[in-house]
Amino acid sequence: MTIDHAAVRPSWDCVVCDQTWPCDPARESLRGEMPLPELATYMWSRLDEAVFDLPPTPSAVLFERFLKWTR
Ligand SMILES: [Zn+2]
Structure with missing residues (x-):
């Protein structure tokens, strides 16, 4: 899996766009x-x-940030 917009820990901001x-x-x-279903599990x-x-x-x-948009 290649996602450029990855989370930086521990801030959980995006490494690319800082959101x-x-x-x-x-x-x-x-x-x-x-x-x-796999996406929801991954985001959990x-x-x-x-x-x-x-x-x-x-x-x-x-919940809103990590899961709601997966539906
Ligand atoms: Zn980003």
Whole structure:
């Protein structure tokens, strides 16, 4: 899998455009890389990692950022 717009840990900003990851280009290429169920699973595991790195963030915000767009 080759995604240029990758997350930098522990900030979880995009390495290319400095937006919070996943930025729009990252979402687009992730959508193109894998079928939706696989994408949702992948984003769950990224969310799981991000929770350890990010300052306390409401789960609704994290859900919106990491998972809502995968549907
Ligand atoms: Zn980006």
